[in-house]
Amino acid sequence: MAKITYIEHTGKEHVIDAPNGQTVMEAAVKHAVPGIDADCGGACACATCHVYVDPEWLAKTGEASSMEQSMLDFANDVEDNSRLSCQIKVSDALDGLVVRLPKSQH
Amino acid sequence: MSTGEIKRVIIIGAGQAGGETAQRLRQAGFDGDITLIGEEPAPPYQRPPLSKAYLKGEYDMDRLLLRPASVYAEENITLLTSLRAVWIDRANRRVRVEGGRELPYDVLVLATGAKPRKLPLVGADLDGVHLFRTAADADALRPRMVSGAKLVVVGAGYIGLEAAAVARQLGLDVTVIETAVRPLARVTSPEVAGFFLDEHTRQGVRFVLGGQPALIKGRDRVTGVALSDGADVPADIVIAGIGVTPEVALAQQCGLAVENGIVTNRQCLTSDPAIYAIGDCAARPIVHFDERVARLESVHNAVEGAKIVAAAITGGKPHVEEAPWFWSDQYDLKLQIAGLFQGYDHIVLRGVMADRAFAAFYYKGPKLIAVDAVNRPAEYLGAKMLIQTGRTVAPSELEDESRPMKEIVAAAR
Numbered sequence: 374m375a376k377i378t379y380i381e382h383t384g385k386e387h388v389i390d391a392p393n394g395q396t397v398m399e400a401a402v403k404h405a406v407p408g409i410d411a412d413c414g415g416a417c418a419c420a421t422c423h424v425y426v427d428p429e430w431l432a433k434t435g436e437a438s439s440m441e442q443s444m445l446d447f448a449n450d451v452e453d454n455s456r457l458s459c460q461i462k463v464s465d466a467l468d469g470l471v472v473r474l475p476k477s478q479h
Numbered sequence: 480m481s482t483g484e485i486k487r488v489i490i491i492g493a494g495q496a497g498g499e500t501a502q503r504l505r506q507a508g509f510d511g512d513i514t515l516i517g518e519e520p521a522p523p524y525q526r527p528p529l530s531k532a533y534l535k536g537e538y539d540m541d542r543l544l545l546r547p548a549s550v551y552a553e554e555n556i557t558l559l560t561s562l563r564a565v566w567i568d569r570a571n572r573r574v575r576v577e578g579g580r581e582l583p584y585d586v587l588v589l590a591t592g593a594k595p596r597k598l599p600l601v602g603a604d605l606d607g608v609h610l611f612r613t614a615a616d617a618d619a620l621r622p623r624m625v626s627g628a629k630l631v632v633v634g635a636g637y638i639g640l641e642a643a644a645v646a647r648q649l650g651l652d653v654t655v656i657e658t659a660v661r662p663l664a665r666v667t668s669p670e671v672a673g674f675f676l677d678e679h680t681r682q683g684v685r686f687v688l689g690g691q692p693a694l695i696k697g698r699d700r701v702t703g704v705a706l707s708d709g710a711d712v713p714a715d716i717v718i719a720g721i722g723v724t725p726e727v728a729l730a731q732q733c734g735l736a737v738e739n740g741i742v743t744n745r746q747c748l749t750s751d752p753a754i755y756a757i758g759d760c761a762a763r764p765i766v767h768f769d770e771r772v773a774r775l776e777s778v779h780n781a782v783e784g785a786k787i788v789a790a791a792i793t794g795g796k797p798h799v800e801e802a803p804w805f806w807s808d809q810y811d812l813k814l815q816i817a818g819l820f821q822g823y824d825h826i827v828l829r830g831v832m833a834d835r836a837f838a839a840f841y842y843k844g845p846k847l848i849a850v851d852a853v854n855r856p857a858e859y860l861g862a863k864m865l866i867q868t869g870r871t872v873a874p875s876e877l878e879d880e881s882r883p884m885k886e887i888v889a890a891a892r
């Protein structure tokens with residue numbers, strides 16, 4: 374279990390207890406956090422689950438796979454800390470994780 | 480009807496399209512009644528993992544759900560599961576459900592999906608012969624997918640081939656019977672079909688191409704499939720993967736225009752201005768393809784319909800349509816598709832198939848109309864972007880692998 378804070382583009386915060394094994398995307402969608410569309414349900418096919426990982430957490434969330442990186446290349450407003458949240462697996466190590474959501478997923 | 484007069488929305492069909500519509504209506508600020516009626520026992524869930532991670536046993540039902548069951552009550556959405564809608568009275572704007580109860584609506588959304596075709600053969604009802612559409616179908620299959628069991632898949636479409644891939648990974652003995660001379664005949668080019676045929680063959684799947692199943696054999700349980708040329712393929716399990724028919728019975732009953740699916744305009748409105756139809760059951764003009772009317776069977780299309788309808792009902796900003804997209808996972812191959820390839824006149828390859836990472840681009844004249852990208856997400860997203868914005872690039876540019884896809888897309892016009 375990990376407590377994850379999602380911060381909408383407007384600054385609104387959502388704190389969610391995410392079970393291990395789910396993805397950071399799934400935990401958000403299941404709790405209706407606005408700003409993560411996740412149209413493909415985590416199949417790495419839609420790139421509408423883009424988040425910015427708080428820099429402090431980048432080491433713990435790991436690196437994007439080359440598949441994910443190529444998808445991110447085409448997302449809007451990509452930064453060094455951009456990730457597809459469906460590719461980050463929740464574990465105890467991510468307890469306290471903070472991610473920010475982009476202005477738009479399209 | 481002005482949007483202010485819409486107080487009661489009924490959605491028939493609690494699949495991906497229906498579930499997304501309810502959710503997006505609330506997100507768009509609709510505060511009237513929403514009733515979501517679904518025949519299946521579960522709240523809306525995703526079907527794609529059924530033939531992938533779920534079949535493999537890596538996913539449970541909770542993970543398939545679009546939203547947890549509790550969300551519907553929290554958002555004041557009346558979710559009626561295990562309940563079939565049986566009659567639509569358009570004149571009085573009422574829906575009758577099993578048991579006789581009648582529910583009034585101001586706006587009705589038909590999201591009834593599609594049902595899998597049964598094999599038109601003697602023996603199709605034998606134990607061990609499976610359709611593959613619902614979680615219940617997958618649940619029935621899962622305990623039988625054991626190492627050494629003999630699986631015959633009839634029909635080499637995406638779902639059939641995904642099931643074949645999972646079965647090989649679980650150690651089953653797998654034969655695919657396809658009446659066409661190649662797999663994926665309806666959904667991709669001979670080139671890409673050939674790649675998947677080779678891949679599955681390498682993974683140990685046997686193919687009977689151009690095969691005509693004549694009979695499902697067995698007394699109480701299936702024991703095999705007899706072909707019209709006299710050959711016999713032994714089987715413990717048979718999966719019918721021969722496609723679906725749109726669920727249009729209610730639309731026909733109430734006299735809506737129906738062809739291959741419930742006919743709608745770009746706003747997903749049917750021939751009745753109070754009734755929308757979306758998802759697998761409906762056919763609408765596709766804006767990126769000269770408004771050609773198409774009935775798409777995909778998550779993209781289900782979600783798109785939900786977005787279009789939510790915007791229309793709430794009078795919000797119209798949804799900007801995306802170019803059609805789809806994916807399929809087989810073994811470690813991720814196939815990503817954008818656009819519609821039908822009617823292409825030439826094909827351009829970027830990368831080589833032997834590397835198991837390549838993209839096939841489809842052109843109609845000078846225009847790029849679709850891509851099949853295998854383990855090549857940049858080519859997929861790049862082409863999707865081009866198709867969506869009506870731009871194209873010269874085939875020679877795509878063939879030049881030294882230029883990154885992103886650069887090619889940025890320079891396109």
Ligand SMILES: Cc1cc2nc3c(=O)[nH]c(=O)nc-3n(C[C@H](O)[C@H](O)[C@H](O)COP(=O)(O)OP(=O)(O)OC[C@H]3O[C@@H](n4cnc5c(N)ncnc54)[C@H](O)[C@@H]3O)c2cc1C
Nearest residue numbers: 492494495496518526527563564591592758759776777778
């Ligand atoms: C095994 C499988 C794998 C797939 N893989 C992919 C993939 O990888 N990528 C992709 O893009 N797409 C995939 N698809 C397709 C995608 O899942 C469908 O296009 C999508 O589910 C369509 O959504 P829908 O809501 O229109 O229909 P459905 O999901 O079929 O939902 C319709 C619902 O309406 C209910 N219903 C019908 N009539 C009534 C009635 N009279 N009263 C009450 N309820 C009714 C049905 O029981 C059903 O639950 C896959 C489909 C399957 C089956």
Ligand code: FES
Nearest residue numbers: 415417420422459
């Ligand atoms: S949910 Fe579609 S790519 Fe992450």
